[in-house]
Amino acid sequence: MRRTVDFALDTEQMIRHRMATRGISFEQAVNDSIRHGFDRGVLDETPTARSLADRGAATDR
Secondary structure: OHHHHHHHHHHHHHHHHHHHHHOOOHHHHHHHHHHHHHHHOOOOOOOOHHHHHHHHHHHHO
16 A cells, blocks of 8 residues: 555656646646656556557457
8 A cells, every 4th residue: 555655646746847847737747657657668568548449449340
């Protein structure tokens, strides 16, 4: 449980830092953080909206 809380706080700080240093919106900061996670390979196992939609489309056929 503690690791989850630490991760959430680290993520919030990272997003706030991106907003402040780059002068971007909250939404853009979140998108940048997500993209950065994929670039680092952190989120490789996490299904994205696109992959879920692709899976759904494949089962509809």
